[in-house]
Amino acid sequence: MKTTFTYDHYYLQDEIEAHIKQLKAEHPDIFDYEILLTTKDGNHLFAVTLTNKSTGAACDKPAFYIDGNTHAGEVTGMMAAMHAMDYFTTNYGTDEKVTFILDNLAVYIIPCVSPDGSQTYLSTPYSLRSVNRDYYEQGNGLQQEDLDGDGVVRMMRVKDAHGAWKKVPDKENIMVRRSPDDICGEFYSIYTEGSLGEFDGLNVPVNKEKWGRDFNRNYPFGWFPEYRQPGAGEYPLANPENKAVAEFIINHPNIGSVATNHTSGGILLTVPGTYPEKKAPYEDMKIMNAIAEMGTEAMGYKHINIFDSFTVDQDNYSSGAFDDYCYETQGLYSITLELWNLDERCGVKHFWDADPKVDTSTEDFEKRMAWISENAEPGDFKPWTEFDHPQLGKVEIGGFNSKFTVQNPPKAFLTQECEKTTAFMIRWAQAMPRLVIDSFKVEDLGDGLFKAEAVVSNAGYLPTYISRKAKILGTAKPVKVCIDADDLVSCKSEQEIGDLSSYALCATGSRFYGNVSTGNSDPVAKKVTWLFRGKKDQITLTAWNPRAGKVTATVNL
Numbered sequence: 001m002k003t004t005f006t007y008d009h010y011y012l013q014d015e016i017e018a019h020i021k022q023l024k025a026e027h028p029d030i031f032d033y034e035i036l037l038t039t040k041d042g043n044h045l046f047a048v049t050l051t052n053k054s055t056g057a058a059c060d061k062p063a064f065y066i067d068g069n070t071h072a073g074e075v076t077g078m079m080a081a082m083h084a085m086d087y088f089t090t091n092y093g094t095d096e097k098v099t100f101i102l103d104n105l106a107v108y109i110i111p112c113v114s115p116d117g118s119q120t121y122l123s124t125p126y127s128l129r130s131v132n133r134d135y136y137e138q139g140n141g142l143q144q145e146d147l148d149g150d151g152v153v154r155m156m157r158v159k160d161a162h163g164a165w166k167k168v169p170d171k172e173n174i175m176v177r178r179s180p181d182d183i184c185g186e187f188y189s190i191y192t193e194g195s196l197g198e199f200d201g202l203n204v205p206v207n208k209e210k211w212g213r214d215f216n217r218n219y220p221f222g223w224f225p226e227y228r229q230p231g232a233g234e235y236p237l238a239n240p241e242n243k244a245v246a247e248f249i250i251n252h253p254n255i256g257s258v259a260t261n262h263t264s265g266g267i268l269l270t271v272p273g274t275y276p277e278k279k280a281p282y283e284d285m286k287i288m289n290a291i292a293e294m295g296t297e298a299m300g301y302k303h304i305n306i307f308d309s310f311t312v313d314q315d316n317y318s319s320g321a322f323d324d325y326c327y328e329t330q331g332l333y334s335i336t337l338e339l340w341n342l343d344e345r346c347g348v349k350h351f352w353d354a355d356p357k358v359d360t361s362t363e364d365f366e367k368r369m370a371w372i373s374e375n376a377e378p379g380d381f382k383p384w385t386e387f388d389h390p391q392l393g394k395v396e397i398g399g400f401n402s403k404f405t406v407q408n409p410p411k412a413f414l415t416q417e418c419e420k421t422t423a424f425m426i427r428w429a430q431a432m433p434r435l436v437i438d439s440f441k442v443e444d445l446g447d448g449l450f451k452a453e454a455v456v457s458n459a460g461y462l463p464t465y466i467s468r469k470a471k472i473l474g475t476a477k478p479v480k481v482c483i484d485a486d487d488l489v490s491c492k493s494e495q496e497i498g499d500l501s502s503y504a505l506c507a508t509g510s511r512f513y514g515n516v517s518t519g520n521s522d523p524v525a526k527k528v529t530w531l532f533r534g535k536k537d538q539i540t541l542t543a544w545n546p547r548a549g550k551v552t553a554t555v556n557l
Contacts, residue, residue, distance in 0.1 A: 001422065002094075003086045007415045010075045010408070011082060013043045013119050016112060019082065020046055023089050029053055030092050030102055036110070036244040040133065043115035045244055050088050051106040058106035060550040062432040062460065063254040065332075066425060067110040067245070068261040070215050070322060072117025072128045076339045076408045076417055077261030081111040083418035084425045101429045104549075108252060113241055114215060125153050127403060128211040129231055131239070135212040140197030141205035147193055148387055148397050150379065155399035156193045157384055158204070158392055163189040168362055173369065173383050173398065176362050199391040216262075218242045221328040222274050222319025232320055245322070249330060253475075253546040256432045256466050257291070258326045258334040259425060264407055266302075266341025266350070268295045271327040271334050273306035274319050281468035287461075287504050288333055291428055295335065298424040302350075306336070331470025333462075337424075339417050340409045346371040372400060376410040433460035433502065433548040435479065438525060440541045440553040450534045450557065452483055456543045457525035458500035464548040465499045479526075479545045487533035497526045500548070 004026075005019055024031045030052050036045040051058045066084055068077030088107060091098045101107065112118050117131040125146035144153045157165075157175070165188045168174040178187060191204060214231030217223070223236040237243040249255060270288050272280050292303035304310055311317045323334035343350060346367040372381045384398035404410055409417055438455040445451055456479065458464050465476035482494040501522035534557050544550035 001083075001087055001419045002091055003083065004090045005082075005086055007079055007083055007418045009411050010079060010122055010414070012122055013112070013115050016046070016078075016082065016115075017044060019086070020048060023086070027089050027092070031089055032058075036248060037240055039116045039241070041116040041119065043119060045113070045115055045241060046111065047248055048085055048109040048111070049106060050085065050102055050109070052092070052102045055103045056550065059252070059254060060544070061104065061106045061254060062256055062434055062547055062549045063106040063108055063252060064101075064425075064429040064432055065108045065110075065249070065252075065255045065258045066261070067113055067259075069112040069114055069118050070130065070260065071262060072114050072121045072130050072132070073403060073407050074261075074263040074339075075118055075122060076263045076414065077337070078112045078118060079414060080261045080337075080339060080418045080421040081109055084422045085109045085111060087422050097426050097430065101426070104434055105429060105432055106254065107429060108248070108255065110245060110248065113245055117211075120211075121403070125151050127153065127407075129209060130211075130213045130215040131241070132211050133213060134210060135231065136208035136210060138197075138207050138210055139205065141207035142191055142194045142196050143207045143210065144192050145194040147195065147389065148385070150382070152379070152382075152401045152403075154193045154382060154397055154401070156191045156389075157396040157398065158189050158191065159394075160187060160189040163187040165190050171362075171366070174362055174365050193397050195389075196391045204392070213239060215239055215242055216322055217318065217320040219246060219320050219322050219325035221325045222321070224319065228316065229318060229320060236320070246325065249326060249332075253477075254549070255330075255332060256462055256547045257428060258323065258332050259337060259428065260322055260334065261337050261339060261421065263338060264340040264342070265338040266300075266344050267310075267338045268292050268299070268301050268303035269306045269310055269323070269336040269338060270303055271306065271323050273311070273321055273324045274317060274328075275307055277305040277308050281472075283505065284333075284467045284469055287467070288335075290504065291333060291431060292335055294427045295337070295424045298427060299337075299420045301337075301341070303335075327467075327469060329473065331465075331467045331473050331475050333467060337421065339421060340407075340413075342368060342371070342406050342409075345375075345413075368400070368406075372405050375412065376401075376405050380405050380410065431461035433458050433462045433464045433466070433500075433545075435459075435464070435500075435543050435545060435548045435551045437541060437543060437551050437553040440555055442539060442555045442557060444534075444557075445531075448533050449489070450485075450532055452485065452530040452532065452539060452541070452555075454481065454483075454528050454541050454543075454553070455525055456481055456497065456500070456528065458502050458548060460548070461502055461504045463499060463502045463505060463522075464545045466547055471499075477546050479543060479548065481528045481541065481543045483530055483532075483542075484536075484540050485530060485532035486535045489531040489533065491530060493530070495528055497528060500524055500526065
């Protein structure tokens with residue numbers, strides 16, 4: 001894929017800002033950006049708008065939304081969002097599909113929801129959930145620290161007669177859980193590489209993560225306090241980044257769908273996330289799964305419902321997530337893309353495909369180690385190496401650099417991940433609803449009386465109301481049609497024509513002997529008429545809907 005920039009490394013915040021400003025300078029007719037907030041560390045939360053301004057304002061077009069880096073360490077999501085922004089901008093005018101999208105739609109992109117968190121993750125040895133702001137008080141327990149100074153926080157192996165781990169004979173680097181009859185032998189405890197405030201010589205307490213805020217538990221729908229959801233924050237939208245993103249969605253009522261990029265696992269997660277799919281509107285799930293299937297075709301990643309297939313505890317499930325916020329409060333189709341799958345590359349079964357009764361942990365670890373040794377950066381795997389720990393004495397430090405092997409791809413594989421994500425974004429964006437004026441004519445009835453007649457339709461895959469959920473919520477608005485005639489005889493200049501359906505909801509099926517058929521469906525097009533006295537030389541028709549756009553046509557009298 002042709003891009004202006006390269007995607008062979010992960011961007012720090014100054015590079016993100018430089019790229020956004022360069023694209024704006026080089027493509028001012030299709031590119032704009034705003035700063036939603038300036039963070040505690042002085043970084044900017046950017047929101048980019050892509051559309052051909054000569055074909056209309058962004059707010060008058062149906063819109064598609066992309067973001068990344070809700071979680072600090074999930075930097076592949078940020079890179080995928082940047083790649084989509086770059087590809088759409090760079091290839092406008094040469095790529096037919098991209099040109100169609102930006103001529104007819106708006107694309108909104110917030111590439112990095114947590115600028116401070118992303119910067120900390122990429123510029124220090126440390127991992128964190130969302131942002132580098134203190135959340136949990138720190139006791140004297142173990143906390144992550146790069147003790148050996150190699151730039152990576154790894155695992156720490158400590159001999160412990162009561163430990164739950166043991167070595168695999170003749171495989172020095174591989175550890176497995178003790179079985180119930182493992183009574184004699186050499187055993188270990190395995191911790192995150194780090195130090196303790198105090199040590200009583202017996203127990204190694206582990207602190208909660210100092211930077212434990214979780215942005216994807218802080219949105220208003222399904223929010224629960226700390227006792228239920230660690231990291232959820234003091235109250236919904238307590239984090240300024242969450243508040244800025246939520247307000248962006250509210251302030252852009254033309255958005256019809258939301259793609260939020262995370263890592264990892266190589267899976268596409270569809271809403272709802274707080275109740276079974278079978279309890280959601282059937283129409284919505286039909287459309288949601290059809291969109292997700294395009295993602296599977298473009299990316300090779302299976303799509304599953306969050307609650308039915310991804311949630312382990314369906315009584316105390318995680319919620320307060322962005323995708324549920326978008327669907328459950330605004331009626332927007334939302335998919336969480338869990339990018340990158342190390343296990344797929346290694347030939348290890350996905351956890352949702354594996355047999356839980358069969359323990360393949362040793363074999364799986366060997367496959368991961370072999371793949372990382374061959375494909376990752378030098379130093380991304382370190383054999384167990386002795387180290388004099390300040391509190392624990394002799395320990396061994398080793399293992400993967402999980403940040404850029406498990407959680408995110410090694411740099412050599414980053415472009416692949418970005419390109420297939422952008423391929424899905426191009427397909428999905430084209431599914432937005434889109435008003436079209438099929439015909440507009442004026443008939444002279446004599447004696448200065450005229451009849452205006454227009455047919456307005458929806459050319460997009462999604463209906464103008466987006467989803468049944470949106471209709472239930474009241475966020476769906478009717479299509480309105482208006483003419484600017486002066487002396488109307490039979491009706492008001494502005495008429496509401498309700499909803500326009502779409503080919504997504506066309507009743508199709510098979511009948512006798514394998515013949516296919518089209519049945520009765522809600523209308524995709526509607527006719528509107530006016531009677532008026534002619535005074536103007538020209539009459540203009542305008543049709544609009546917040547999520548399907550605004551279109552006009554003109555007739556000379």
